[in-house]
Amino acid sequence: MSASYKPALLRAIVECVQRNRIENGRILLVDLAEQFLGMYWTQTVVFRFRHSPRTAAQPEIVQRMSEVADATGIRQADLLPAMVRTKLVTQLSRVLTINVLQAFHTSKPVQMSPLYSWEKEDDSIEVSVESEQFIRANAEALKLIANYYWARFLTRLNASPRLIDKIERDKPRRAALHGVAAAMVARGETMCFYCGVNVGPLNRIHVDHFIPWTFVFEDKPWNLVAACEPCNLKKADTLPAEPYLQRLIELNRRRWSLNENRTSFMAAGVNPEEQLKELYGLALSAEWPAGWAAVVP
Numbered sequence: 001m002s003a004s005y006k007p008a009l010l011r012a013i014v015e016c017v018q019r020n021r022i023e024n025g026r027i028l029l030v031d032l033a034e035q036f037l038g039m040y041w042t043q044t045v046v047f048r049f050r051h052s053p054r055t056a057a058q059p060e061i062v063q064r065m066s067e068v069a070d071a072t073g074i075r076q077a078d079l080l081p082a083m084v085r086t087k088l089v090t091q092l093s094r095v096l097t098i099n100v101l102q103a104f105h106t107s108k109p110v111q112m113s114p115l116y117s118w119e120k121e122d123d124s125i126e127v128s129v130e131s132e133q134f135i136r137a138n139a140e141a142l143k144l145i146a147n148y149y150w151a152r153f154l155t156r157l158n159a160s161p162r163l164i165d166k167i168e169r170d171k172p173r174r175a176a177l178h179g180v181a182a183a184m185v186a187r188g189e190t191m192c193f194y195c196g197v198n199v200g201p202l203n204r205i206h207v208d209h210f211i212p213w214t215f216v217f218e219d220k221p222w223n224l225v226a227a228c229e230p231c232n233l234k235k236a237d238t239l240p241a242e243p244y245l246q247r248l249i250e251l252n253r254r255r256w257s258l259n260e261n262r263t264s265f266m267a268a269g270v271n272p273e274e275q276l277k278e279l280y281g282l283a284l285s286a287e288w289p290a291g292w293a294a295v296v297p
């Protein structure tokens with residue numbers, strides 16, 4: 001587990017310094033824990049990364065976050081109720097004092113000067129003036145190093161597309177897809193892909209990522225379908241049942257025959273049909289929540 005906690009700590013310290021969460025050379029453990037919460041929530045709940053080969057053996061804090069997400073249905077850390085958030089931060093502060101703060105230094109080369117000091121019982125770490133200057137001057141490079149080790153650790157356990165891009169984000173943002181909806185209407189795709197109801201005027205169309213965006217982390221046109229609001233909300237970030245995959249393959253063949261957007265459909269010589277099937281299989285093998293089906297009215 002230390003392989004993930006250490007880069008997390010490095011990144012948390014850099015973020016705290018950059019955001020001026022440092023006073024008289026001290027960073028509070030709760031501020032570090034806040035950073036941990038943001039990073040681990042995104043990785044665990046949004047991107048569903050495994051931090052251990054066995055589902056039952058995820059680190060305590062990762063398990064706790066999954067439980068909270070499942071119990072509340074909340075997928076965005078910003079929306080956590082204050083009490084739940086405070087409890088998670090407290091748990092993370094404790095993890096820092098037990099597993100992380102000491103371990104960071106025991107593994108460093110002797111000739112390297114320590115980045116911070118910390119005594120048991122302290123509720124903050126101490127960062128010397130030199131360290132603070134060093135961190136400020138090299139913040140982006142330090143984050144790259146942290147992300148590199150984090151990615152190396154997670155790659156062993158996760159078959160996740162664009163893993164490095166995901167790790168670099170602590171608040172995933174989605175692009176607006178208005179243009180895509182207009183193109184769907186122009187092609188006559190005005191029925192919900194899942195339940196078939198008419199989604200009619202442009203402003204009622206929900207552009208849905210067939211294979212969830214949190215898994216593919218991109219907006220390829222062959223993975224986008226028109227959906228009604230209820231289907232879009234109920235499907236959330238689950239993987240649709242297998243028959244829909246065939247339906248999308250057929251829809252893409254029709255789109256293809258319309259001879260529109262050929263370049264974006266065939267970017268870099270990638271066969272979208274093969275890629276769609278491959279990504280679908282990959283999501284299944286990653287044990288992504290699957291088998292969602294719409295209730296047809």
Ligand SMILES: [Zn+2]
Pocket residue numbers: 192193194195196197227228229230231232294
């Ligand atoms: Zn629908």
